Amino acid sequence: MELASLEQLAEQYGGVLYAFCNQLTGSRQEGEELYQETFLKAVELHRQIDAAQNPKGFLVAVAARLWCNRRRKYAWRQRIAPMGQWDEQEEQQPTQTYCNNPEELALQLEQRRLVRQAVSELPDKWKLPVYMYYTVGLSIEEIASLLRIPTGTVKSRLYKAREVLKEKLEVSWNEK
Amino acid sequence: MKNDEKLDDLLRRSLQAEKTGPVPSAQIQRETIEKMKERYTMLSEKTRKSLCLTVLGAALVVAVPAGALAAWQLLSPAQIAHELQDNALEKAFASEEALFINQSVRSGGYRITLLGLVSGAVCSEYVPSDVELGQDRLYAAVAIENADGSPMPDVSSEEYGEKTFLVTPLIQGQLPWQVNIFTMGGGYGEFVQNGIQYRLVECGDVTAFADRNVWLAVTDEFSISNGTFLYDEATGNLSENPNARGVNVLFKLPLDTADADKAKAEQLLQQWMGDDADWEYDAEAAAAHKEQYQSIIREGKMQEHKLLEQTADGSWWYFYGDGGEMELLPENVQDLANGAVYTDNQIIMDDTENWQAVLLGRDEQGHLYGELYVLPKTAQEKDENKENIMSISIGGEQSQ
Numbered sequence: 001m002e003l004a005s006l007e008q009l010a011e012q013y014g015g016v017l018y019a020f021c022n023q024l025t026g027s028r029q030e031g032e033e034l035y036q037e038t039f040l041k042a043v044e045l046h047r048q049i050d051a052a053q054n055p056k057g058f059l060v061a062v063a064a065r066l067w068c069n070r071r072r073k074y075a076w077r078q079r080i081a082p083m084g085q086w087d088e089q090e091e092q093q094p095t096q097t098y099c100n101n102p103e104e105l106a107l108q109l110e111q112r113r114l115v116r117q118a119v120s121e122l123p124d125k126w127k128l129p130v131y132m133y134y135t136v137g138l139s140i141e142e143i144a145s146l147l148r149i150p151t152g153t154v155k156s157r158l159y160k161a162r163e164v165l166k167e168k169l170e171v172s173w174n175e176k
Numbered sequence: 177m178k179n180d181e182k183l184d185d186l187l188r189r190s191l192q193a194e195k196t197g198p199v200p201s202a203q204i205q206r207e208t209i210e211k212m213k214e215r216y217t218m219l220s221e222k223t224r225k226s227l228c229l230t231v232l233g234a235a236l237v238v239a240v241p242a243g244a245l246a247a248w249q250l251l252s253p254a255q256i257a258h259e260l261q262d263n264a265l266e267k268a269f270a271s272e273e274a275l276f277i278n279q280s281v282r283s284g285g286y287r288i289t290l291l292g293l294v295s296g297a298v299c300s301e302y303v304p305s306d307v308e309l310g311q312d313r314l315y316a317a318v319a320i321e322n323a324d325g326s327p328m329p330d331v332s333s334e335e336y337g338e339k340t341f342l343v344t345p346l347i348q349g350q351l352p353w354q355v356n357i358f359t360m361g362g363g364y365g366e367f368v369q370n371g372i373q374y375r376l377v378e379c380g381d382v383t384a385f386a387d388r389n390v391w392l393a394v395t396d397e398f399s400i401s402n403g404t405f406l407y408d409e410a411t412g413n414l415s416e417n418p419n420a421r422g423v424n425v426l427f428k429l430p431l432d433t434a435d436a437d438k439a440k441a442e443q444l445l446q447q448w449m450g451d452d453a454d455w456e457y458d459a460e461a462a463a464a465h466k467e468q469y470q471s472i473i474r475e476g477k478m479q480e481h482k483l484l485e486q487t488a489d490g491s492w493w494y495f496y497g498d499g500g501e502m503e504l505l506p507e508n509v510q511d512l513a514n515g516a517v518y519t520d521n522q523i524i525m526d527d528t529e530n531w532q533a534v535l536l537g538r539d540e541q542g543h544l545y546g547e548l549y550v551l552p553k554t555a556q557e558k559d560e561n562k563e564n565i566m567s568i569s570i571g572g573e574q575s576q
Contacts, residue, residue, distance in 0.1 A: 019193035
């Protein structure tokens with residue numbers, strides 16, 4: 001894939017990858033670093049990217065791998081220079097469907113904050129498929145193929161994650 | 177709507193990138209595209225340059241003795257700091273204060289080189305939040321290569337991180353599992369270049385201990401146990417363990433005895449040992465855990481018995497219950513005899529009603545199996561623990 005096509009990928013999938021990186025790292029600054037690093041790695045791997053073969057999944061897998069591989073390095077950096085937390089104010093507001101009045105908007109934002117907090121506290125091996133499934137919208141088969149694990153393992157990790165989240169979020173989702 | 181569907185819907189609404197995610201700012205997007213262009217150009221140039229360097233390198237190999245070539249081809253500590261984007265540390269390594277060691281040792285299939293050291297009042301641009309300005313720190317640069325010359329896995333490859341290394345200072349007279357990089361508030365940065373893994377270790381300074389033997393130890397174990405290196409109770413000296421299976425290296429640091437400072441050393445030990453209190457092995461709690469685990473196996477009901485499944489990477493998996501899974505690494509099973517049970521991973525789980533324990537072992541026919549035991553909670557236990565889904569592993573890490 002040539003540079004122009006890679007730039008096109010950045011335009012087309014930048015949003016979803018940016019959200020994935022932010023959620024995965026739990027910090028805007030670190031998320032931005034991972035986002036940029038992913039596209040730079042994509043440049044290095046440009047010969048392996050096929051526009052017809054799920055380039056969105058490829059980018060997400062690169063980001064996930066970079067994140068996993070560099071966690072220890074990031075841990076050092078994090079400890080040395082704590083990163084700013086992801087700024088909720090900069091997020092998009094809930095879509096109009098869920099935003100009928102200010103009170104409801106506030107509730108939705110709070111609920112979303114609680115959900116994200118709960119997900120971010122999951123063990124890494126559950127968190128990754130959760131973000132790939134819900135944030136990026138990849139299928140279980142795609143996740144299995146990208147993480148190189150059996151589909152049964154993806155399913156069981158999602159199941160475990162949901163079970164833990166169900167307990168943690170009991171109050172929150174019973175309200176809806 | 178069913179509860180599961182409601183949760184699914186809630187997760188989707190809260191996490192879905194298109195609807196709720198932040199978007200990269202125009203500036204980030206611009207920067208990213210610019211960097212991509214730079215990297216693309218660099219890659220094209222690098223391909224051209226590497227062809228020239230290969231030819232030049234081949235010519236030099238004939239003229240330069242092997243030992244000298246080894247040190248020559250490695251990055252210097254200052255270059256390593258530069259790669260890790262730490263300009264202040266790069267300058268510190270380039271200063272006269274830095275010690276250049278360049279000592280290589282082969283161990284466990286790797287060649288480990290201690291490249292150099294620098295210490296003193298915080299040299300790095302990245303200052304740990306718990307380190308006061310003016311506090312002395314030690315920075316050590318190490319290179320790790322495959323002894324057979326094959327490249328170490330690149331950080332972006334799947335294999336990177338499969339083999340872990342622990343690099344830590346150790347001090348004569350201090351038990352290595354009590355005073356080490358973990359208790360010294362240490363950390364490291366790492367990268368792989370030209371098939372060589374470089375690590376820059378940072379931790380509390382050890383110069384005050386210059387009147388004792390001080391080593392920089394390298395091992396491929398996850399943590400320092402009493403068998404990693406041999407500790408001589410009489411002298412407090414450490415030696416490499418000849419029976420170690422993997423990497424087991426001690427570099428004696430050439431500290432200047434004139435820099436020894438007993439009062440400061442004592443103060444540092446108090447600080448490090450104080451921190452260590454949190455990490456101390458709690459024998460009582462471990463014994464209680466072991467007893468509870470055994471009672472679940474003994475008194476509980478075996479809910480299932482299944483053979484483990486092996487994945488392509490050689491690991492063995494026990495998929496149990498409704499989506500539970502447990503992994504046994506190849507090195508965990510290689511010494512497991514027929515008829516034996518695996519005892520290093522005694523995991524207890526619980527929900528509101530029951531205790532659960534998993535037993536892994538190898539049957540008389542040599543098959544690896546997993547068993548799930550369930551023991552109902554007493555009324556008191558139900559009251560005590562309504563919140564946590566918890567698992568604790570003796571001698572291992574805690575996980576949720």
